[in-house]
Amino acid sequence: MEYKILVPLALLRAALIASKDEDEFDFRNLDAIAINKGHIVATDGCFLFYAKLGNVENEISFIIPKAYAQSFVSKTEYCSGLINCQISYDKDKQTGLIEIPNHHNAYEGFKVFLSDSFIEWQKVLPEADSEYQGFVCFGGDYIKKLEEISGILGSICRHNLKPTGIDKAAIINFTFSDFENVNAVLMPRSENPDSELFCVAISDSHEDEVTLLAAASAEFAFKAAQRLRKDFIFNPRFNKDHSPFNDGASWIYPAVWNSSKQAHADQLEITEEWFAKPLKRYDDLKLAIKYIQATNDCVECYIGDKSIVASTVEQVTKFFNENKALIKTKLWSVNIPEEPDSASILHPVPSQKIGKQLVHRLKQEALQQFPTVGKSIAEAVALEVWEGTEAEHAEYLKTNPNWWLHTTFLENINA
Missing domain, CATH: 3.10.150.10 (DNA Polymerase III, subunit A, domain 2)
Structure with missing residues (x-):
C-alpha cells in the first residue's frame, strides 16, 4: 500500500x-x-x-x-x-x-x-482545559523551542502555555498562527518542582559573597525574591542610584539549594508565615503609606511602645490618628566624625532644616578641602535623629550657641 x-x-x-x-x-x-x-x-x-x-x-x-x-x-x-x-x-x-x-x-x-x-x-493529551493556578517549573530549553516554533508558524505567532498541574502536561496553543489546529503539550521540569530544594540568593554588589535564605518551596523562593527586590528598590537611599547595584535589584534572585537537605531544614526562613511579617517599620505616617503603595506589602507602624502591622492605607492612617498624643517631636543632630571611619559624634541642631543645610555645606567643603579623602569624609557627614534625652539636647545648644554657623572644613574662613 x-x-x-x-x-x-x-x-x-x-x-x-x-x-x-x-x-x-x-x-x-x-x-x-x-x-x-x-x-x-x-x-x-x-x-x-x-x-x-x-x-x-x-x-x-x-x-x-x-x-x-x-x-x-x-x-x-x-x-x-x-x-x-x-x-x-x-x-x-x-x-x-x-x-x-x-x-x-x-x-x-x-x-x-x-x-x-x-x-x-x-x-497523553490533557483532558481538562482549565488552567492550574499553582507554581510549575518548565525547562528553559523547552521555552526556547516554543519561541522557535512560534517564529516558524507565523511572523506574529505567539505561544500560550497553560499549566494543568504540577505533574501534568501543560497545554500550549499557538495564537495568531498561519496554520489552524496546531498545538503542543509540555511536561513540567520535574514531576514535582519542590522535589528540588530552593532558596533566595542575595549577593553583594561585587558578588564576592552570597547569602542564601532557604525557602519552603519553589513558589515561595520566587515570591520572596520579588518581595525583597521591591523592598530594596523602595529604599529612599537608592531612589536616585543608577549604578549596576540598583538595576532592579537583580542580585536578589531565586536559586536551587545546593547544600544538604538537613542544612536546608535547619536554615529554613522563607515560609508562608514569613510573608505576613513586615520587612520595614516606620514611625512616620507618610513613609508608611508610601511604602504600602509602592510595594503592596505590609509594614509595621510604631509610636513609642505601641505598634501594629498594617497592610492598607486606612489601617496606617487610623493607627497614627489614634496615637497622636504619643508622638514626640523629633530632635535632630549632625554626625561629624573626627575621621572617615571613626565612631559617630553627634552634634545637636535646633531643627531638621538647619541640619540639612549644614550637612550639605560640610559635604561640599570636604570635597573641596580634601582631594584625597574628601569623598569618604563627605559620606560620613550625615543628619541623624538624636537618640539622647531632651535635656542633653537642650544643654548642648545652650552651651554651644549657633555652633553650626561657625563649623567648617575650610581653612582661614571666618564664617
Whole structure:
C-alpha cells in the first residue's frame, strides 16, 4: 500500500524541533516524525507537537526517521516561496520520498529499518482545559523551542502555555498562527518542582559573597525574591542610584539549594508565615503609606511602645490618628566624625532644616578641602535623629550657641 500526502514545510520544520535527537538505544521511534491519525506529530518524551493535516485520512500512518527529514529541510532552508512538500510512502517496503516536485535538489529518500509504528500520543493529551493556578517549573530549553516554533508558524505567532498541574502536561496553543489546529503539550521540569530544594540568593554588589535564605518551596523562593527586590528598590537611599547595584535589584534572585537537605531544614526562613511579617517599620505616617503603595506589602507602624502591622492605607492612617498624643517631636543632630571611619559624634541642631543645610555645606567643603579623602569624609557627614534625652539636647545648644554657623572644613574662613 502506498500513501502520497502534502505537508506544509513549516509544520515539518516545527516537528523536527520537537522530536528527539537520534538515539540507537531508544526503540519507540521518538527520533522520528510521525504521520498519525490525520496529524503530523513529534515528541522527545517531554514535549509533544501535533498539527492537523488537511485531506489526510486517519488510517494513514507511518514515520520518517529524523535524520532523513532533517536532511531534506536543510536542502530547502534558503529557498523562498516553498509552501508544501510531498511525502510518498510504501508501507510494504517501508520506504518513502520527501520532495518538492520539479524543484532542483529538493528531495530525500528514506527507509524505516525498525517498526514504523508510533506511540499512542493522544493518550497523553490533557483532558481538562482549565488552567492550574499553582507554581510549575518548565525547562528553559523547552521555552526556547516554543519561541522557535512560534517564529516558524507565523511572523506574529505567539505561544500560550497553560499549566494543568504540577505533574501534568501543560497545554500550549499557538495564537495568531498561519496554520489552524496546531498545538503542543509540555511536561513540567520535574514531576514535582519542590522535589528540588530552593532558596533566595542575595549577593553583594561585587558578588564576592552570597547569602542564601532557604525557602519552603519553589513558589515561595520566587515570591520572596520579588518581595525583597521591591523592598530594596523602595529604599529612599537608592531612589536616585543608577549604578549596576540598583538595576532592579537583580542580585536578589531565586536559586536551587545546593547544600544538604538537613542544612536546608535547619536554615529554613522563607515560609508562608514569613510573608505576613513586615520587612520595614516606620514611625512616620507618610513613609508608611508610601511604602504600602509602592510595594503592596505590609509594614509595621510604631509610636513609642505601641505598634501594629498594617497592610492598607486606612489601617496606617487610623493607627497614627489614634496615637497622636504619643508622638514626640523629633530632635535632630549632625554626625561629624573626627575621621572617615571613626565612631559617630553627634552634634545637636535646633531643627531638621538647619541640619540639612549644614550637612550639605560640610559635604561640599570636604570635597573641596580634601582631594584625597574628601569623598569618604563627605559620606560620613550625615543628619541623624538624636537618640539622647531632651535635656542633653537642650544643654548642648545652650552651651554651644549657633555652633553650626561657625563649623567648617575650610581653612582661614571666618564664617
